[in-house]
Amino acid sequence: xxxxxxxxxxxxKVDVILKITSVSDEGDMQAEHEGGLVSVFGAxxxxxxxxxxxxxxxxxxLLRQAAITNQVIKCxxxxxxxxxxxxxxxxxxxxxxxxxxxxxxxxxxxxxxxLNNYSSLKNTTIDQIxxxxxxxxxxxxxxxxxxxxxxxxxxxxTRKFIxxxxxxxxxTNINKLMVAIQSKFDDASQFSLRSGVNTDDYLIxxxxxxxxxxxxxxxKFYKEKLGGSEFRISSPSFFQVNIEQAENLCSLILSRLNLxxxxxxxxxxxxxxxxxxxxxxxxxxxxxxxxxxxAVADAQVNLEELSNVNMIVGQxxxxxxxxxxxxxxxxxxxxxxxxxxxxxxxxxELLPNKIxxxxxxxxxxxxxxxxxxxxxxxxxxxxxxxxxxQTRHVESLVVLSR
Numbered sequence: 034x035x036x037x038x039x040x041x042x043x044x045x046k047v048d049v050i051l052k053i054t055s056v057s058d059e060g061d062m063q064a065e066h067e068g069g070l071v072s073v074f075g076a077x078x079x080x081x082x083x084x085x086x087x088x089x090x091x092x093x094x095l096l097r098q099a100a101i102t103n104q105v106i107k108c109x110x111x112x113x114x115x116x117x118x119x120x121x122x123x124x125x126x127x128x129x130x131x132x133x134x135x136x137x138x139x140x141x142x143x144x145x146x147x148l149n150n151y152s153s154l155k156n157t158t159i160d161q162i163x164x165x166x167x168x169x170x171x172x173x174x175x176x177x178x179x180x181x182x183x184x185x186x187x188x189x190x191t192r193k194f195i196x197x198x199x200x201x202x203x204x205t206n207i208n209k210l211m212v213a214i215q216s217k218f219d220d221a222s223q224f225s226l227r228s229g230v231n232t233d234d235y236l237i238x239x240x241x242x243x244x245x246x247x248x249x250x251x252x253k254f255y256k257e258k259l260g261g262s263e264f265r266i267s268s269p270s271f272f273q274v275n276i277e278q279a280e281n282l283c284s285l286i287l288s289r290l291n292l293x294x295x296x297x298x299x300x301x302x303x304x305x306x307x308x309x310x311x312x313x314x315x316x317x318x319x320x321x322x323x324x325x326x327x328a329v330a331d332a333q334v335n336l337e338e339l340s341n342v343n344m345i346v347g348q349x350x351x352x353x354x355x356x357x358x359x360x361x362x363x364x365x366x367x368x369x370x371x372x373x374x375x376x377x378x379x380x381x382e383l384l385p386n387k388i389x390x391x392x393x394x395x396x397x398x399x400x401x402x403x404x405x406x407x408x409x410x411x412x413x414x415x416x417x418x419x420x421x422x423q424t425r426h427v428e429s430l431v432v433l434s435r
Contacts, residue, residue: 042090052081058146060425075102077109099190111135117201124189126423140427147395151403162417169201174274175226182219213248229257230276269327278420283311289432296361301349306332313339322352350375360385371397381408388433
């Protein structure tokens with residue numbers, strides 16, 4: 034019996050002319066190709082482009098297909114020259130070739146496409162999108178691939194390694210750390226660099242026994258200041274990559290919730306305690322729920338001076354089931370995968386007066402909003418925050434009331 038080949042095969046068709054006709058609900062520019070739709074990197078809605086189409090097979094099975102722009106035949110008025118020498122070879126940024134104001138418009142299109150997948154959400158109005166003051170040099174966290182002692186990124190379409198000497202969306206602190214490490218050794222295949230924009234503290238992983246660099250490797254945490262408060266962030270803990278926009282998000286959630294100081298607030302998926310810290314002065318009591326033990330350890334340090342905040346370790350849905358008191362306000366800030374069914378079902382049993390849902394995934398946000406709206410909630414505000422300029426990603430804050 035002959036065993037089928039499982040080898041990954043890349044095939045490329047050159048000089049394929051494509052017309053960009055749509056934007057996918059995940060933010061890809063799309064064109065019709067061979068009876069289907071193909072994502073086109075480096076193009077803009079309405080353009081006609083010359084491309085290479087890369088197909089990836091495992092055996093005879095097509096895994097994915099993407100086109101890469103070589104030449105623009107019909108140019109969009111929204112096109113600009115990318116400021117980065119690596120753009121195109123590196124696919125870390127999606128949209129450096131697009132005017133920033135139009136980037137914001139596309140992000141609204143992406144969110145609306147996801148909302149329109151549900152009849153209950155088709156008439157939803159997006160109130161605003163808060164653009165970033167710093168369109169470049171903002172990101173405080175980088176994960177680099179290491180090849181032959183050099184740091185860089187891997188092109189998501191071709192899988193080709195691209196050496197990077199400077200990344201224009203990374204904060205200056207990250208680029209300084211990269212220079213300190215670049216070409217020094219090849220003891221790892223991946224490097225994680227995190228930096229405090231407002232503290233100049235940093236965290237580099239992994240650690241090595243033979244460290245002869247001018248920077249410290251393998252620390253357990255770093256510190257950052259946000260909204261006047263200092264936060265400890267351990268290596269496994271999540272923290273927003275854009276401090277300026279994270280501060281805008283915190284101000285916005287305070288404004289939208291309009292707390293009076295009498296509310297019992299539950300901060301679910303609370304991470305290192307940012308929202309609990311921000312809301313505590315304006316609430317009677319806060320219960321913060323987080324399942325990551327590392328994040329809880331950070332939060333206990335970050336929140337120790339706030340007497341009206343209690344922290345509990347566990348899965349959100351299971352902890353919500355045990356509540357005796359119904360929350361006045363429930364903050365939901367799940368990972369990209371959104372809330373699980375147990376959590377949403379329990380929320381609809383508890384029926385808190387207000388829900389503030391923070392999400393970085395329009396797809397799972399729309400799925401969960403559909404369930405909450407079907408359960409009797411109505412959307413009272415819908416704000417977008419551009420946490421990730423030059424990319425197709427966007428942060429949302431949705432407030433719902435009964």
